[in-house]
Each structure stands twice: as C-alpha cells, then as structure tokens.
C-alpha cells in the first residue's frame with residue numbers, strides 16, 4: 001500500500017494524539033499487571049527459552065510493550081485520506097506507551113513490596129516480587145521496568161522507520177526463535193524420529209531452552225526464509241489463484257492427494273508423543289466437523305453438543321466393557337466395537353431427535369440456552385442413581401477394550417498411531433459428508449434457513465425438518481468421536497463430558513472459520529494441537545495452566561479482528577463484511593448499476 | 607376470461623392485540639385472473655398476503671384453495687400447495703448466489719435426501735440438473751440480467767430493480783399456481799416498471815400463473831388488472847374493474863382522507 005500512495009510529510013514529534021497514547025499506555029499497564037497476577041511470569045519462569053538469558057516467564061511480560069509500541073503508530077490507510085510518512089513521532093509515541101506500561105509494572109512492584117494482598121489475590125507472592133525486581137531490590141526493579149517498558153515501546157515504534165522487508169525479516173526471526181524454543185519437546189521428539197538428533201542437540205541446550213548459537217542459527221534460517229522463501233510461497237499461491245476451471249480442479253486434486261498421503265505417511269515416522277497429539281486433534285476435529293454442520297451450515301447455535309459425544313462414549317463403553325454394573329442381568333453384552341458403533345449411531349440419532357424436537361422451533365439465544373441445559377442434563381443422567389447401575393455413576397465405566405480391526409490391530413490408547421488412523425478414517429467420512437451435503441438440496445436449504453428463517457419457510461422449506469436433520473447428522477458425527485474416545489482412553493467418566501468440551505469445540509469452529517472445512521481443520525490443529533483440549537495436553541504443555549485464559553483472549557481478539565475465522569467461508573465473510581465486500585465488488589465493476597436503459601445488466605465483469 | 611375458482615376467502619378477520627388489521631374480509635380469485643389489491647398505507651394489504659401465505663394466523667374466517675382449507679397450514683405447506691409470494695421489503699438470501707436463490711426455492715418440488723447426496727446416486731444427479739435448469743429458465747424470463755456470469759454472484763450485489771426481479775424469479779421457481787406479488791414495481795423508474803408490467807402480463811399468458819398483486823402505482827394497476835380490490839382499514843370498500851373503482855367516491859375518500867368526525 002505504502003509504495004503506491006503518495007505520503008504527506010511526517011508530522012511533528014509533538015503533534016501527538018495524547019489521549020490515544022494514554023489509553024494505549026493504561027491498557028498496556030493493566031494487561032501487564034493482569035498477566036503478572038495471573039501467575040504467568042512465575043509459573044513460566046522455569047521454562048527457559050534461550051539459555052541463559054531469557055525465560056518464558058519474562059517473555060510473557062515483554063511482548064506486549066513491543067506490540068503496542070508498534071501498533072500505536074499504525075493507522076488505517078484509507079482511500080482519499082492523506083496519510084503521513086512515519087517518523088520520530090511514531091517512535092516517541094511508542095516509547096510513551098511503553099513507559100506508561102512499564103510504569104504499571106513498577107507500580108505493581110512497589111505495591112507488592114508494601115502491601116500483602118495474598119488473600120484475594122493468590123499469586124501476590126514474594127516470588128513474584130523477586131522476579132519483577134530481578135532479585136535486586138525494589139528500587140532497581142522499578143527503574144528497570146520503566147526502562148524496559150520505554151525501551152521496548154521505542155523499539156516497537158521504530159519498527160515503522162525500517163523498510164517493510166526488514167520489518168518482515170526481524171519479525172520472522174523473532175517469531176521463529178520463540179516458536180522453536182517453545183516447541184522444544186515436540187520438535188526434539190520429531191527430530192529424533194527423523195534421525196536428526198544432531199540438529200536438535202545443536203539448537204537446544206541440554207537442560208531446556210535454545211542455546212545461543214542455536215538461536216542464532218534459527219534466526220539466520222528464518223531471516224533467509226523471510227527474504228527469499230516467502231516470496232516463492234506467495235508466487236506459488238498467486239499462480240494457483242490464477243488457475244481456472246480444469247487446471248484449478250487438477251491443482252486441487254493434487255493438493256488433496258498430498259494431504260492424504262501426508263496423513264497416512266507422517267504418523268509412521270512420528271513418535272509416540274506427536275501421534276498422541278495428532279489423535280487428540282483428530283478426536284476434536286471430528287467433533288468440530290459435526291458442530292460445523294449444525295452451526296456453520298444450518299446456523300443452529302448448539303451449546304450442548306457434548307451430549308452426543310457423551311452418548312457415543314458411554315454407549316460404546318457399556319456395550320464393550322466386561323465390567324458389569326449392578327443393574328445388568330447376569331448377561332453382559334461385551335460386543336465388538338463395530339457392532340456397538342451401529343447402536344451408537346442409532347442412539348445418537350435418537351438423542352438428537354429427542355433434544356432437537358423441543359428446541360428446534362426456538363430461535364437464536366433461546367435455543368443456545370436450552371441446548372446448554374440439555375448438555376448438562378445428559379451428563380447428570382449418566383451420573384445419576386437412576387442410570388448408575390449401567391453407567392457406574394461417578395466411577396464411570398472402565399476396562400473398555402480397544403478396537404479390534406480384523407485381527408490386524410487392536411486400536412487403543414497405548415498405540416496412539418493406530419488411534420490416529422482410526423480417527424483420521426472417521427474424519428475423512430465427516431469431511432466427505434459435510435462436503436457432499438453442503439452442495440446438495442439439503443445444504444442449500446440449511447443456508448437459506450441460516451440467512452432468513454421465515455423467508456426460507458415461505459419459500460417452501462420445512463425448516464423444522466431440515467434443522468432437525470442438521471442436528472441429527474451433527475449428533476451422529478459427535479458420537480463417532482465419543483466411541484473412539486472410549487476405546488482410546490479405556491474408560492469413560494462423567495467428568496470427561498463437561499460443558500467445557502462444548503465450549504472448546506465451539507471456539508475451535510469459530511476461530512477456525514465457521515462453515516469451512518479447511519477452517520475447522522486449521523482451528524483444531526492450532527487450538528487442540530498447540531494449546532490442548534479441555535483435558536488433553538497440547539504442544540504447549542507449559543501453558544496448560546493458562547489454557548483457558550489464552551482461549552478466551554484469542555476468542556476476543558478474533559471476534560474483534562477477524563470474526564470470520566482463520567480460513568473463512570466465503571459466504572460468512574460476505575455476511576460479516578458486507579460493506580467492504582460491496583465496495584470491493586464496486587471497485588471491480590461487478591456491482592449492478594441498475595439499468596436505466598431497460599435492457600442493461602450485461603456489463604462484463606472486470 | 608377467468609376459469610375455475612381457485613381461492614376463496616370468507617369472512618376473514620385478523621387482529622393484532624386490539625388492532626383490526628383485517629375485518630370480515632371476502633375475496634376470491636379465479637384461475638388465470640390478475641387481481642390488484644390497492645389501498646392507502648396501513649390498510650392491511652401486506653397482512654392480507656401474510657395471512658394467505660400462512661405467516662399470520664387469522665382470528666376467524668376461512669381460506670379455501672383448490673377446495674381445501676389453508677387455515678392452520680405452515681407457510682411451507684401453503685407454498686407446497688401452490689401459492690408463492692414476494693416481499694414488499696425485498697428479502698432475498700443475500701449471501702447466496704443468484705442461482706442458489708432460485709434453486710433453493712424448488713425445495714418443496716424436489717425430494718432427494720441424505721442418501722442421494724452422500725452416494726451421488728444417478729437420480730440425485732438428475733434432480734440437481736433439473737433444479738439448475740428450471741432455475742436458469744425462470745431467471746431467463748428477465749432477459750440477460752440475471753444469467754451468465756451473474757449466476758454465481760451473491761444476490762447482494764444486484765441493483766434494487768434486479769433484486770425485485772430476482773424475488774419474482776424465486777417465487778416462480780417454486781412452481782406455484784398463484785403468485786402473490788407485494789408491490790413489484792416499488793422503487794423502479796418508469797421505464798423499468800413499464801417493462802415489468804408487460805412481464806406480469808406474460809406471467810399469465812405464457813407461464814399460466816394466476817396473479818394477485820399489491821400495487822400503489824395506478825398506471826401499472828390500470829394496465830394489467832382484470833379486477834381491482836380496494837382495502838381500507840382492513841375492509842373491502844370497493845371492487846370491480848379499474849374504471850369502476852377509480853371513480854368510486856368511497857375510494858377517492860379513502861385516498862384523500864375523510865371528514866374529521868368519522869376518523870376519530
């Protein structure tokens with residue numbers, strides 16, 4: 001953008017929007033204090049990023065001043081509005097913001113030293129004080145934090161002064177080093193599997209963290225990528241988008257084939273930890289794909305989705321486990337998993353109908369609240385005395401056997417690779433189902449219902465039926481996930497099916513991109529793979545304590561900045577950015593100008 | 607020129623709280639007729655359509671369509687019986703493409719379900735093809751405006767007049783017997799409304815639809831209607847040919863206002 005628009009000369013250093021600076025600064029101070037009191041610095045202090053200089057604990061406080069110092073200087077480039085060249089003004093603004101933020105931390109240091117608020121604030125601890133004061137006395141801490149804040153803000157602000165390429169190089173380098181350091185466990189695991197142990201040994205320090213020469217190596221590689229590699233990637237993307245018709249289809253086929261091949265081959269070379277992670281990602285992906293049909297296609301905000309996961313899990317466990325609840329007669333079913341699955345499908349479908357029938361006529365918020373209630377009711381039923389004879393109450397059902405695949409394999413938790421393949425198989429089914437349904441009479445009806453329910457009804461769509469269908473299809477997909485979950489873990493407990501599961505799946509769908517399969521996949525990989533599921537550890541095991549905090553922050557940020565998700569659905573983007581979309585179409589000459597001539601409308605698209 | 611009686615409405619009333627939106631209304635349409643419903647703002651014309659299409663339940667009275675009662679049917683069932691409508695305040699599926707808008711309207715005329723879609727059966731593919739063809743056919747009714755590259759554009763990029771046309775196409779796609787058009791030329795310039803007036807005539811002569819139309823534009827009403835029904839305050843105050851109605855003193859009074867003591 002900046003290359004094409006003519007910029008007005010930079011504004012004077014004192015020509016600042018002081019109110020905005022103070023706002024940003026206070027926001028920064030508040031965020032820093034909050035992070036500190038959420039125990040991030042102390043909790044993550046043992047996690048060394050770069051030996052010996054930097055721990056993740058400090059990083060949790062350092063990234064924000066940098067970011068806000070930069071973003072205070074950014075301004076939207078609008079058509080027809082003069083924008084100014086960046087200069088010392090932005091640097092000063094960044095420094096001021098950082099200084100106020102640093103002042104917040106300094107203030108916290110003083111307060112920590114003088115008051116004891118441990119009672120309401122559990123993390124108000126001497127450790128925090130020591131950490132924030134760098135073990136060097138309060139005065140030192142106060143001074144250093146002011147300096148750090150101002151310095152980082154200044155650094156962030158001065159990012160505006162360097163060329164865009166240099167900016168990209170620097171940010172790629174920083175992100176790469178932090179990423180490589182944070183992902184140490186998993187990366188060294190993968191390296192080991194690929195016989196690249198020597199590389200891991202070079203980059204990582206023995207007791208954790210990246211060694212200094214390792215960090216330098218990573219930075220150089222990342223920098224090189226930023227200069228040359230990203231251009232190649234962009235070029236490839238552009239040439240893909242330029243493809244049309246048959247060629248594009250072929251390109252799509254090739255990329256699908258590559259993904260499938262990678263899904264089949266990668267687990268073979270990956271280690272146990274990684275495969276376990278992938279298996280968890282798969283389980284949640286399966287759930288998210290089902291919820292995506294319900295919410296992304298049909299627009300039904302179901303907050304009790306975990307109910308179907310629970311039905312799948314419990315049905316499988318009860319039917320396959322040799323354990324006998326009190327209510328059973330002497331006979332125990334103990335059937336083969338695949339047989340149990342047939343019944344799971346039936347029961348999940350029925351539960352979908354049972355929950356769906358009363359709630360489906362409601363709209364929006366009401367439906368969300370009621371489904372939330374039903375989700376809890378199902379869990380409490382499994383926990384209750386009434387069904388306790390079958391479900392084991394709080395003790396749950398244990399000894400669930402693995403999945404016997406024709407004597408070839410016994411898929412269970414001890415063999416995460418096999419679990420992953422099983423999950424991947426069902427995910428493939430779910431993807432196929434979503435894809436085919438979306439492009440069918442039913443899928444179109446779902447879309448219409450989502451857009452305007454009463455008009456859809458007036459156009460001859462039985463909205464109750466099509467919505468129920470979405471509910472039931474979603475329910476069955478979730479129950480598959482439950483069935484695999486039971487066999488994988490070997491037991492089911494009511495606590496595995498708490499409301500948090502529903503919420504996490506919903507966040508996966510929203511963050512990934514509602515209504516888009518690729519988006520849902522991306523969402524599961526990023527959230528479940530990196531952060532972890534409600535109880536399942538992710539790549540960032542160290543963050544598990546702060547998982548929900550990060551989930552929440554991410555969700556808020558996404559809602560503000562990119563409500564359509566990581567990989568958005570075209571339609572939803574249109575819905576959420578109607579104005580921009582129309583403006584865009586107008587610029588491209590696709591907007592219909594009306595037809596004064598009475599025969600118009602055949603203006604060729606640009 | 608009118609054929610058999612298609613729709614009969616007897617003694618029909620609708621109240622919203624204390625407001626009598628429609629009062630003891632009698633109405634009928636014969637096959638092949640074009641009937642215009644006119645009346646001042648707030649007369650109850652749209653409510654009249656809402657009630658026929660099942661979106662509003664009448665307080666009392668009966669609606670008989672092809673010898674069967676429509677009372678108590680859901681809007682989708684009414685559409686399936688063969689009555690389709692457009693909306694006064696254009697209500698397209700704005701984020702669906704133009705073709706999808708007319709494809710989805712054929713929902714009640716088609717029947718492929720989960721099975722066909724998942725296994726891509728030959729009957730599924732055939733039906734999809736038919737849905738698409740019929741969709742393109744109804745869009746083609748409006749010339750080149752809604753077809754070609756337009757098919758895959760979202761409805762939201764259309765001009766106002768074209769949205770109105772798409773609304774009509776969508777109603778046509780449901781393969782109705784009766785088309786209810788709520789102010790089809792509102793917001794169009796004289797040239798456009800003249801053209802649409804001609805097309806409304808074709809809807810009857812070439813497509814065989816029976817049409818009930820709400821319209822404020824008296825030129826359009828005069829040019830196409832066989833019969834005009836005038837509503838005021840939820841009551842029929844006159845009906846007959848355009849000439850009869852336009853000279854009726856009650857109608858003139860309804861449009862120009864009435865003496866103060868009666869209004870209170």
Ligand SMILES: Nc1ncnc2c1ncn2[C@@H]1O[C@H](COP(=O)(O)OP(=O)(O)OP(=O)(O)O)[C@@H](O)[C@H]1O
Nearest residue numbers: 622625627645646647648649650651652653654694
């Ligand atoms: N759902 C509703 N609830 C309450 N009152 C309603 C409802 N729908 C319509 N009304 C009222 O009924 C009366 C008739 O409204 P209607 O929309 O049918 O008028 P109209 O003849 O279509 O007017 P216009 O020419 O402005 O379109 C109005 O007074 C309106 O406020």
Ligand SMILES: [Mg+2]
Nearest residue numbers: 651652653694
């Ligand atoms: Mg009206």
